[in-house]
Amino acid sequence: MNKKVYITLILMSISLLIISLPSSAQFIDVNKVNDRSFDWMTYKTTHFTIYYYPEASHLVRVMGDMAEIAYAKISEILEHDVRKKIPLILYKSHADFRQTNVVTEALTEGVGGFSELLKYRVVIPFTGSMDDFQKVITHEVTHVFQFDILYKNIISHIYTGEFLYSPPLWFVEGMSEYMADDWNAEGEMVLKDAIFNNEIVPLTQLQDFSILGSRVYLGYKEGQSAVTFLVEKYGIDKLSEILRELAISRTKDMDEALKNTIGIDLKEFNEEWEESIKKRYLPEIGTKQTVNSIGTNLTKTKNDYNNIKPIWSPSGDLIAYIAETSTKSEIRIVSSKDGEIIFKINSGSIDGGYESIRESGSGLSWSHNGDNIAFIANKDDKDFLTIVNIVTGKMTKKLALPYDVIYSPSWSPDDKRIAFIALKNGLSDIYILNISDDSVTQMTSDIYQEHSVSWHPTEEKLVYSSERNGRYKLFLLDVRSQNIQQITYGLQNDVSPSWSSDGKKIFFCSNANGVYDVYSISVDNINPESKTVDVIKHTNILTGCFSPAISPDQNSLALSIFHNYRNDIYVVKASDLMNEKVTFSGTEEPFEPLYEFDDKPVRGVKYDLDFSPDLIYLNFGYVSGGVFQNTLQFVASDMMGDHRIMAGLDVISLRNQPDFFAAYYYLKKRP
Numbered sequence: 194m195n196k197k198v199y200i201t202l203i204l205m206s207i208s209l210l211i212i213s214l215p216s217s218a219q220f221i222d223v224n225k226v227n228d229r230s231f232d233w234m235t236y237k238t239t240h241f242t243i244y245y246y247p248e249a250s251h252l253v254r255v256m257g258d259m260a261e262i263a264y265a266k267i268s269e270i271l272e273h274d275v276r277k278k279i280p281l282i283l284y285k286s287h288a289d290f291r292q293t294n295v296v297t298e299a300l301t302e303g304v305g306g307f308s309e310l311l312k313y314r315v316v317i318p319f320t321g322s323m324d325d326f327q328k329v330i331t332h333e334v335t336h337v338f339q340f341d342i343l344y345k346n347i348i349s350h351i352y353t354g355e356f357l358y359s360p361p362l363w364f365v366e367g368m369s370e371y372m373a374d375d376w377n378a379e380g381e382m383v384l385k386d387a388i389f390n391n392e393i394v395p396l397t398q399l400q401d402f403s404i405l406g407s408r409v410y411l412g413y414k415e416g417q418s419a420v421t422f423l424v425e426k427y428g429i430d431k432l433s434e435i436l437r438e439l440a441i442s443r444t445k446d447m448d449e450a451l452k453n454t455i456g457i458d459l460k461e462f463n464e465e466w467e468e469s470i471k472k473r474y475l476p477e478i479g480t481k482q483t484v485n486s487i488g489t490n491l492t493k494t495k496n497d498y499n500n501i502k503p504i505w506s507p508s509g510d511l512i513a514y515i516a517e518t519s520t521k522s523e524i525r526i527v528s529s530k531d532g533e534i535i536f537k538i539n540s541g542s543i544d545g546g547y548e549s550i551r552e553s554g555s556g557l558s559w560s561h562n563g564d565n566i567a568f569i570a571n572k573d574d575k576d577f578l579t580i581v582n583i584v585t586g587k588m589t590k591k592l593a594l595p596y597d598v599i600y601s602p603s604w605s606p607d608d609k610r611i612a613f614i615a616l617k618n619g620l621s622d623i624y625i626l627n628i629s630d631d632s633v634t635q636m637t638s639d640i641y642q643e644h645s646v647s648w649h650p651t652e653e654k655l656v657y658s659s660e661r662n663g664r665y666k667l668f669l670l671d672v673r674s675q676n677i678q679q680i681t682y683g684l685q686n687d688v689s690p691s692w693s694s695d696g697k698k699i700f701f702c703s704n705a706n707g708v709y710d711v712y713s714i715s716v717d718n719i720n721p722e723s724k725t726v727d728v729i730k731h732t733n734i735l736t737g738c739f740s741p742a743i744s745p746d747q748n749s750l751a752l753s754i755f756h757n758y759r760n761d762i763y764v765v766k767a768s769d770l771m772n773e774k775v776t777f778s779g780t781e782e783p784f785e786p787l788y789e790f791d792d793k794p795v796r797g798v799k800y801d802l803d804f805s806p807d808l809i810y811l812n813f814g815y816v817s818g819g820v821f822q823n824t825l826q827f828v829a830s831d832m833m834g835d836h837r838i839m840a841g842l843d844v845i846s847l848r849n850q851p852d853f854f855a856a857y858y859y860l861k862k863r864p
Contacts, residue, residue, distance in 0.1 A: 225297070225298070225299040226291075226292070226299075226573050226574065227292050227294065227860065227861070227862060228292075228862060229289065229292050229862060230861060230862045231246040231289075231292075231833075232246050232247060233245070233246055233799075233800035233833060234246065234247070234250075234795075234797035234798060234799060234800055235797055235798050235799075235800055236253050236257065236795055236796070236797045236798075237278065238257040238260065238261055239261060240260070240261060240264045240275065240278060240279060241257060241260050241261070241264075241278055241279050241280075241281050242278045242279070242280050242281070243256055243257055243260075243281045243282075243283055244280060244281065244282045244283065244800065244832065244833070245283045245795075245797065246285075248285050248618055249283050249284065249285035249289075249319070249618075249619070250794070250795045250797070251618070251619065252283060252285060252319050252619050253283065253795045253797070254795065255323075255326070256281060256283055256317075256326070256330065259326060259327045259330045259331075260279075260281060260330050260334060262327075263327070263330050263331040263334045263335075263372075264279075264334060266331070266372065267331070267334060267335055267338050267372055268338070270372070270429055270432060270433065271338055271342065271432060271433045271436065272433050273338060273341065273342055273433070275313070275337060275338060275341045276341060276345075277313070279313050279315060279334065279337050280312060280313060280314045280315065280832060281315050281317065281330075282295060282314060282315065282316040282317070282832075282833070283317060283318075283319070284316075284317070284318040284319070285318070285319055285597065285618055285619050286318055286319065286320070286597035286598060286616060286618075286619070287302065287318045287320055287597075287598065288574040288575070288597050288598065289318065289597070290306075290316070290317075290318030291574055292574075293316055293833075293834070294833060294834035294835050294860045294861070295307075295309065295314055295316050295833065295834040296309070296834070297834070297860075302549065305317075305318070305320070305325075305329050306318065306329045306330075306332070306333050307333065308333040308334075308336040308337055308340075310340050310344070311805075311806070311807055311808075312805060312807075312832065313337045313340060313341070314832070315330070315333040315334060315336075315337060316333075317329055317330060317333060319619045320598075320616070321598075321616045321619065321620070321621035321642040321643075322621075322642040322660055323640070323642070323660070323663075324660060324663035327373075328373040328374070328375045329373070331369075331372055331373040331374075332369040332370065332372065332373040332375065333369070335368060335369040335372040335373070336365070336369055339360075339365060339368070339369075339436065342436045342437065342440055343359075343360070343436065343439055343440050343445070344440075345440075358443065358444045358445045359445055360439050360445045360447060360450075361396070361399055361400045361401075361447050361459075362399060362400065362401045362402055362412065362416070363396050363399035363412060363415060363416035363419060364416060364419075364420065364435070364447065365416075366412065366413050366416045366417075367413070367415070367416025367417045367418070367419055367420035368416075368420050368432060370413055370414070370416065370417035370420070371417055371420045371421055371424070375417070376417060376421075377704075378686065378704035378707065378708050378709055378737060379410075379737075380413075380414040380417065381707050381708050381737075382708045382709070382736050382737040382755055383410055383411050383414050383755075383758070384411070384414050384415065384418055384470065384474075385474050385477070385708070385735065385736050386736045386755060386756060386757065386758060387411055387415075387758075388470060388471060388474050388475065389474070389475075389478060389735060389736070390756075390757055392758075393415065393467060393470075394411070394412070394415065395463050395467070396415070396416075396419055396459060396462070396463040396466065397459055397460055397463055399412055399415065399416070407519055407758075408758050411758070418466070418470060419462075419463075419466045420432070422465070422466045422469055422470075423455070423462070423466075426465070427454075427455045431454050431455060434454045435450045435451065435454050438450035438453050438454055447459050477735060478735065480733075481733050481734060481735040482732060482733050482734045482735060483734075483735050483756075484754055484756045484761070484763070487732070487734065487754070487763065487765055487769070488750075488763040488764050488765035488766070488769070489531075489532075489763060489764050489765075490532075490761050490762070490763055491512065491527055491529075491531070491532030491761070491762045491763065491764060492514070492516070492527075492532060492761045492762045493532075493761065498516045498517065498518055498759075499516070499517050499518070499759050499760050500514055500515070500516050500525075500753065500759075500760050500761050500762045501514060501515050501517070501552060501556065501739065501740060501753045501760050501762075502514055502515045502552060502555065502556030502557050502740050502753065503740060503742050503751040503752065503753060503762045504555075504556075504557050504558065504559050504742055504751075505529070505559070505742055505743075505744050505745060505751060506526075506529075506559055506563055507559065507560075507561055507562070507563045507745060508563060508745070509529065509744050509745040509746055510528065510529055510530075511526055511527065511528065511529055511535065512526070512527055512528075512529045512751055512762065512764070513525065513526045513527075513557055513559060513566055514527075514557070514753075514762050515550055515552055515556055515557065515568075517549075517550070517552070521539075521540070522549050522550045522552075523537055523538060523539035523540075523550075524537065524538035524539075524550065524557065524566065524568065524581075525537055526538075526566075526583060529744070529749070529751070529764060532762070536583055536586070538566065538568075538581050538583075542581060542586065542588065543570055543579060543581075543588050543591065544588055544591060545572065545591070546572065547570035547571060547572045547577070547579075548571055548572045548573070549570075549571045550568055550569065550570060550571070551568070551569035551570075551571055551576060551598075551599065551600040552600075553598075553600035553601060553614075553644075553645075554600045554601020554614055554643075554644060554645035554646065554689075555601045555602065555603055555645050555646065555647060555689070555691070555740075556568065556600075556601070556740070557602075558602045558603045558604050558611070559604070560604050560608045561604060561606060561607075561608050561650070562608055564582055564583065564584050565580050565581065565582050565583065565589065565604075565608075566580070566581055566583055567579070567580050567602040567604060567611055568581075568602060569599050569600055569602060569613075570591070575593060576593075576594070576596070576598060576599040576600075577591045577592060577593050577599075578590070578591075578592045578594060578599060578602065578611065578613065578626065579591050579592075580628075590628070592626075592631060594615065594626075594633065595617070596615035596616060596617045597615075597616045597617055597618070598615065598616040599613055599614070599615045599616075600613065600614050600615075601613055601614045601643075601644075601645045601646050603646050603647050603648040603655070604648060605625075605648050606648065606649070606650060606651050606652070608628075609627065609628055609629065610625050610626060610627055610628060611625070611626045611628065612624070612625050612626075612636070612646050612648050612655055613625075613626065613646070614643045614644075614645070614646055614657075620638075620639075620640065621641070621642045621643045622635060622636070622637045622638055622639070622643065623635075623636040623637045623643055623646055623655065623657060623670065624636060625672070636655070636670060636672065636675055637670070637675075637677070641659045641660050641661060642659065642660040643657055643658070643659050643660075644657070644658035644659065644660070644665050644688050644689075645657060645658050645688060645689050645690065646658075647690050647691045647692055647699075648692075649692055649696050650692055650693075650694055650695070650696050651696055652696060653671065653672035653673050654669060654670070654671060654672065655669070655670040655672060656668070656669055656670075656680075656690045656692065656699050657670060657690065658687060658688045658689065658690060658701070664684065664685065664686050665686045665687055665688050666679055666680075666681045666682065666687055667679075667680045667681040667687045667690055667699065667701060667714075668680060669719070678719075678721055680699075680714065680719050680726065681703075681714070681726060681728075681777050682724045682725070682726070682777060682778060682779025683705070683777045683778060683779045684779070685703050685704050685705040685777070686703065686704050686709075687701055687702070687703045687712075687777075688701065688702050688703075688709075689701055689702045689739060689740050689741065691740075691741065691742050691743070693713075693743050693747055694743070694744075694745045694746075694747065695747075696716070697715065697716055697717070698713045698714065698715055698716065698743070699713065699714050699716065700712070700713045700731075700741045700742070700743050700750070701713070701714070701741065702738065702739055702740070702741060703728075703777075704737075705730075705775065705777070706733075708734070708736060708737035709737040709738055709739060710730060710731070710732045710733060710734055710737070710738065711730075711731040711732045711738060711741040711750065711752060711770075712728045712729060712730050712731065712775070713728065713729045713731060714726060714727075714728045714729075715727075715729075724778060724779050725776060725777070725778040725779075726776070726777050726778075727774060727775070727776055727777075728774075728775050728776075728777055729772055729773065729774060729775070730771055730772075730773040730774075730775045731750070731770040731771050731772065731773075732752075732765075732770065732771060733771060734754060736754070736755045736756055737754075737755050738752045738753060738754045738755065738763075739752065739753045739755070739760070740752060740753050743767075747767060748766065748767050748768075749764050749765065749766055749767060750764070750765045750767060750770060751763070751764050752765070800832075800833070802831050802836065803831060803832060804829045804830065804831055804836070804838065805829060805830075805831075805832075806827065806828070806829050807828040807829060807830050807837075808826065808827065808828040809826075809827055810824070810825070810826040810827075811824070811825050812824040812825075821845070822843070822844065822845050823842075823843075823844040824841070824842070824843050824844075825841060825842045825843075826839075826840075826841040826842075827839070827840045827841065828840075834860065835859070835860050835861045836857070836858070836859060836860070837857070837858040837860065838855070838856070838857055838858075839854075839855065839856045839857075839858070840853075840854065840855040840856075841853070841854050841855075
């Protein structure tokens with residue numbers, strides 16, 4: 194846009210702001226924090242324009258390569274090319290992503306990316322995992338293909354009202370999950386749990402996911418399962434055919450689309466799909482452990498708390514864990530015998546409070562002297578390494594560190610240091626904090642995502658989980674030499690490692706059998722020259738479990754078990770655990786990443802402000818008494834959403850003068 198015209202528009206809008214604005218003009222979320230400024234640049238590939246800022250420049254070519262791979266795959270399956278370059282807006286971290294003005298609503302931690310209909314913008318943060326990055330890009334680019342096929346020129350559909358109708362969300366999201374190949378142990382777990390508890394929601398009720406409440410993830414996985422079933426039974430070409438049938442239907446009627454492509458309506462298709470998944474999963478009920486047959490439930494509450502990340506006190510008589518709902522989280526310290534709550538750490542316990550507790554990795558760590566618990570508190574998109582003395586009930590440290598994200602604290606044997614994982618500029622690495630002077634030492638420096646870390650109880654040694662080729666494996670890190678040794682191999686994911694009190698065993702979770710179960714590995718069995726290791730499988734749980742922690746006397750195991758769409762903390766006697774020998778082996782060649790960060794400067798172009806419409810609404814009506822009314826509303830913004838113009842005109846035949854309003858919003862960097 195010509196700069197002179199742009200300035201004129203601003204001045205005109207500001208001068209018109211003195212006119213009383215209707216409530217519909219007040220669309221900015223006042224709770225959204227936006228205190229960072231981004232110097233936007235653009236970089237073009239064959240099918241995309243990537244918007245980035247200098248701190249994210251090392252991710253630009255990676256994103257471009259991933260996006261082009263996704264485009265080629267989706268284009269071939271759907272037999273379609275998008276009519277224009279797709280805007281990709283890149284953020285180097287989730288904290289930066291939550292500052293976006295593409296949408297005015299405050300984004301939650303659970304939003305991993307989004308796409309929007311009018312400008313085809315795809316907005317994505319990098320969270321440290323290359324595999325997740327590829328999947329989110331593919332998922333969101335699939336949505337853009339769907340938009341382009343279903344609505345073509347969306348502005349023209351505004352006048353027909355067609356944009357008010359959409360295909361069922363189970364199909365839209367299920368297709369995107371299918372394209373991204375995003376079926377994992379968590380998805381398997383959630384779908385199994387719904388089947389076993391007779392809580393599968395029929396596809397006929399999933400036009401949107403409002404019926405699911407907090408179980409939105411189930412809707413995604415039901416959709417992915419249903420789309421996978423459709424492809425396997427009727428052929429992958431049906432995805433394109435169904436989309437085109439929906440495109441010619443003004444109301445996006447899924448019944449008609451299915452009848453015209455696979456010969457049955459949605460009700461019949463749902464019956465076929467439900468029958469197939471029940472045949473697959475129900476036979477497992479008689480062969481696996483259920484929550485009624487394993488251990489003692491310490492958190493059998495009737496509220497909506499999700500209970501995760503159990504750790505033992507050094508004395509073994511207490512267990513701490515994170516209890517969370519959709520609106521709050523707290524640390525509960527309970528009796529390891531019956532779950533009686535002894536003490537709570539919540540937002541009121543911390544100077545300045547917090548909004549959430551980082552649950553990634555280990556989540557919590559208990560000092561060896563038994564006095565302190567370390568965790569990561571988050572407020573206003575900033576992470577603080579926090580220590581609370583549970584004897585006095587007082588916070589002893591709340592430290593802000595120069596990283597985008599911090600998680601998985603673990604005390605050293607002498608209680609003088611804390612290992613943790615941090616994400617900085619897209620790189621996830623292990624660091625060690627010296628508590629006395631707040632100095633930090635970086636222990637790893639690579640492109641791999643670290644998942645969780647645990648310090649050996651007596652030695653200068655860390656065990657951690659790290660991503661390779663899209664799968665997590667266990668590694669040992671010598672703190673003094675910084676030598677790294679891989680200790681598990683295979684096609685499974687191995688996560689959440691923790692040591693036994695004598696340092697002779699490592700307990701962890703693995704999805705070697707589809708969902709996560711508890712395994713252990715003896716340190717004596719680790720052979721640096723071999724890619725084969727013998728492990729012991731301890732559980733065979735129907736839905737899955739997480740975060741195993743063996744008691745100091747090694748007589749009990751605490752873990753978090755998923756059932757009824759929530760997690761509860763269980764304690765299982767060691768004598769009741771399975772002890773099945775399993776061999777993990779892999780023939781993987783030395784890991785060579787498919788993508789590497791680029792140190793070469795990206796030849797980007799300075800972002801040029803360019804307005805385009807977000808909404809054009811025109812209404813003409815006639816009411817009794819011969820009164821005519823004509824309403825026009827117009828909203829426009831730039832690509833980043835930092836500048837927004839809103840105007841409207843309301844003409845009623847009984848009035849001599851029309852009502853007019855206009856506003857300009859400047860949204861960059863506001864407190």
